[in-house]
Amino acid sequence: MSYIETDLIHAGKTFNASRAVVPPIYQTATYFAEANPEDYLKTATEPRHPYFYHRHGNPVSSQTAELLAKLEGTEAALLTATGMAAISTAVLSVVKAGDHVVAQQSHYSAASILLKELLPQFGVEVSFFDQTDNTSLDAVIRPNTSLIYLETPSNPNLAITDLAYVGASARSRGITTICDNTFASPINQRPADFDIDIVVHSATKYLGGHSDLTAGVICGSQEAVNLAWKKLLSLGGALAPFDAWLLLRGLRTLSLRVKQINANALALAEWFQVHPLIKRVLYCGLPSHPQHQLAKQQMNGFTGMLCIEVDGKDEQEQFVRAQTVLNHLQVFANAASLGEVESLAVHPASMWGLHHSPEQKLKAGINDGMLRISVGIEHIEDLITDFEQGLAQI
Missing domain, CATH: 3.40.640.10 (Type I PLP-dependent aspartate aminotransferase-like (Major domain))
Incomplete structure (x- = not known):
């Protein structure tokens, strides 16, 4: 076998x-x-x-x-x-x-x-x-x-x-x-x-x-x-x-890529979790995820996908701050799709706006301060540094 x-x-x-x-x-x-x-x-x-x-x-x-x-x-x-x-x-x-x-x-x-x-x-x-x-x-x-x-x-x-x-x-x-x-x-x-x-x-x-x-x-x-x-x-x-x-x-390289992506995503999620400007991190590999135990039962790794919610006094400020971070990222590309060798970051509320009413966005758990991140295979220190300088623009 x-x-x-x-x-x-x-x-x-x-x-x-x-x-x-x-x-x-x-x-x-x-x-x-x-x-x-x-x-x-x-x-x-x-x-x-x-x-x-x-x-x-x-x-x-x-x-x-x-x-x-x-x-x-x-x-x-x-x-x-x-x-x-x-x-x-x-x-x-x-x-x-x-x-x-x-x-x-x-x-x-x-x-x-x-x-x-x-x-x-x-x-x-x-x-x-x-x-x-x-x-x-x-x-x-x-x-x-x-x-x-x-x-x-x-x-x-x-x-x-x-x-x-x-x-x-x-x-x-x-x-x-x-x-x-x-x-x-x-x-x-x-x-x-x-x-x-x-x-x-x-x-x-x-x-x-x-x-x-x-x-x-x-x-x-x-x-x-x-x-x-x-x-x-x-x-x-x-x-x-x-x-x-x-x-x-x-x-041919799927296993190599996914294993590197998994490791990068977990390290980045852990970094976000203690950052003062991040209100919430959604990553099923974190013990803080409400379904982490279920994920452990049925998954061998936790993917390169995660979401963060930028902090703010209300959703409008969160939206402005999320856009500010997104516009200043240099390693993460603001582009649709996911799961590629390069890291991507998008604003889900903008992408889903055409298909979802405000009520549907709420049911789907989409907040205006949310960024969806697809982690690639770059060096983890470069990925962290990129978000560090992006969040510093708030």
Whole structure:
């Protein structure tokens, strides 16, 4: 049995038909047909076949998908053009008109639009629960509930969902579960180990890790992934060959990157915790996090994501101060996305303003003085010094 670091380098090589050490990019839209009609019929109809037509499959995509399935501990995986393509395809492969979906209150804003606006247009009802309270989940489940949609740790407030509880509860009721594992990465957490049926990622983030591609992945049983593949044929969200190759390249260093990021994030969170201008630090690796014990139970590491709330006499002053700090950072880039080799910092209330009402922001735990930080692999002393000089501008 190999270790994850070895799998990241060697898994999926059966799809590399060349003698090249680095897998070639199959930059082609279509492939020559098999001479035997029976073989061609199989090529044309077999789910995710890598040698028929690009929307169906691609050798590099197949190699990358096999590696990701191994990382997440599932039978199969499917690559998509973006993280939202993975989320929407996975959800739409499960639900139909008349179904009921249960989702937590705090999750990625684009997923919120899918749940609150798109699904109801097609006759799917959605109810929301507090992911930090298991009893609130039980209270919203109905006889026609077909899906429970999760994200843990959540974006942006780092709330933790009890995966074991949700997995067991859903299995006992015959309800499918989907978990967005983007914030954690499979290095830190594997939802399938807790009976979660389908795992999705924005592979743009930790999995790719270099801010040079957009991609998504759906991991699950062969049956679940084949259903998602069939749905993806109609939705058209296939990942381009070059991006699949970039993703495979980025995955080679995933373990090294995430371990360094974990260490940096914990050290930075501990530094923030004692700084007089920081009112609150949200990081699931800190004992002060209200769900730290649960995080320890289901995570191997605590990710590079954290949130801080800049202090102030009221929320307006907090907002001004947070913007002042953000505008003076030199190492941390003010840019969307996360999980990359470089450190990023954003103002969630501004990013989520288009999608959330003030009441929804409050429910999601978003404060105007909050900064969401994605820690990279730079030297920790440079990261601390950057925030030290930024906070000094207040």
